[in-house]
Amino acid sequence: MIKVSQRWIKVWYRNYISFLKFFYVNLVGNLGDPILYLVAMGFGLGAFLGNKIEGMSYVQFLAPGIIVSSAMFAAVYECTFESFLKMIHLRTYDAIIVTPVNIEDVVAGDVVWGATKAMLSGLMMFIVVAAFGLVHSWWSLLIPVLIFLVGFHFASFAMLITAMAPNFDYFSYFLELVITPMFFFCGIFFPLSQFPGWVQGLSGVFPLTHAVELSRALVMGTVPARPVTNILFLIIPSIGLFYWAVWRMKKRMIK
C-alpha cells in the first residue's frame, strides 16, 4: 500500500538545509552547462546560419529550450546521483525511515526537492536568457510553473531509475540512452520538421518536446500549436512515474 503523508516536507527541508551549505558549488554546477550551450551554440553556431528558423534568429530559437532542458538536467542529476548517494552510501534513507517519516515520504520529499532544484536552475537560466534580451512576452511569467512540471516529471523518472539501479554505472545507461537522445531530438537545437517522420513521431512522445514547445510559446508570446497535448504529455506520465518510483523504492528498501 502506498501512502504519502505530509511528512515529505521534512525530507524536503533536510535537503534544503544541506543545499544551503553547498550553495555556490551547486550554482556553478547547474548553470555552467546551459550557459555554455547558449553562448557556444546560440551565438557561435548561430552566426553561421544565414536563414532564420521559424522566423527567429538561432539564439532566439535555442534559448527557450535551454531553459527547460537545464531544469531537466538539474532534476535528473538530483534524483539519480544525489539520491543514490543518500540511499546507498550515506544511508540517510535508513536513518530517516526509522523515525515517523516513512519511505514513501522520503521518496516524495526527494522528488519534490529535485523539482525545486530544477526550478532554481530553470529560473536562473531564464534570467540569463532575459538578460540577453531574448524574452518577449509577459506570458513568460508562467515559466516557473512549466519548469516545476518539467522538474517533477524528470525527478520522478530519475527516482524510478535510482530505485532500480544496482550501482552508479547504471545511470550512464539512463543518461546515454534516454536523457541525451531526448535532449537532442526534442526540438531544442533544430525544428522537428527537419527530421524524418519516424523521428518526429518518436519525439512526439518525449515529454521534453512538449515542454520545449510550451516554453517557446511563453517566451515569444505566441499560441502553441497543440497546447492541450503538451500539457497532458507533461502531467499524466509524471503522476504514473511518481507512484511507480515510490512503489519501486519501497519494494527495494523494505523487505
Place this chain on the structure above:
Amino acid sequence: MLPVTAKNLTKKYKDTVAVNGIDFAVQEKECFGFIGPNGAGKTTTMKMIYCFVPRTGGELLVLDKDPSIHPEMVKADLGVVPQDNNLDEDLNVFTNLTMYANYFNIPHGIARVKAKELLAFVQLTEKEKVKITELSSGMKRRLMIARGLINDPKLLILDEPTVGLDPQARHLIWDRLRELKSQNVSMIITTHYMDEATELCDRVAVMDKGKIMVVGKPKDLIREHIGEEVVEVMLLDTTADKLKKDAAGFLVTLEETSQKCYLYCQDCRPLLSHLTDKGYKHILRRPATLEDVFLKLTGRDLVD
C-alpha cells in the same frame, strides 16, 4: 504496557529463514539483550521491532501496537541506534540532532534545548559545530545514541552499541546506558561482547540459526548451563583422555577443543589442587562467564 511481545515471530526470505518462530517478551524498564553468532537473526529481529523489516509470520506488538499496521505510531516512541552509523554527513553535529528532531515533529525551540542536553549527556558539547567526518568512531557512536534519544523514546533499541570501539569509549557508553537504565528507559541490545551483555542486561536471549535457545538472567544462565567455575587446561604436555581419567572422581562436565579442555564445576578448588598434584602446569581456574554459556550453546565452530 509491555515494550515488546513476540509470539512465533518469523522472517523468511526467498530461500532462507532468518528468524524461525521465536517467542519473547521485553518487560518494562528492562534491559533485554540478544546474543548470538553472526547470522543468528538478532539484527533481523531488531529490524522487525523498529518497523524496518516486515515480518512474514507470527505476532508482534511493540508498545502495544502492531508495527505492520501503525508504523508511524510505533516509530514515534522508539529510539533506534542501528549497527552501522548513518549520521547525516551534510550536517554538523548539532544540526544532526535538531534535524532528526524535526522528523519527529518536535518544535525547533524544544529540539535545540534537547540537543544541547543530549550533547552534554554524551560528552560532545565541544563538538557541537564539528563536521561528522571529523569525529572519531567513538564520538560517532555516542552521537548516534544521543540522536536515538532525541524523542524521549519509551524503548531504546541498540544494535551493537560499542562495536569496534576502544575500551575507554566502550566504558563511557556503558556508563551512559546504565544511567538511562536508572531513568527507567526500556532497552533492547544486541551484542557480540559477552561482558557487555553481562554488564548491561537484566535478561539475555541466546539466539542461534533463527531460534532463541535460552532466555534468562545472565547469572542464572551461567549457573544453569556451566556452574560456578571453570578450569581450563592447555593440552600442551597432556591429552584430553589422560585428563578425563585424572578428573574422573570429581563432579565435572568436560568440553574439549583441539588446544584446550574446559572443566565446569561448582567449586573447582579440590580439582585444581588434585590436578596440580598430578603435575599439570598449564592450568587456569576462573569464574564461569556468559561467554562459556554462549560457546557451549552455539558451538565453538566458526559461523560464516
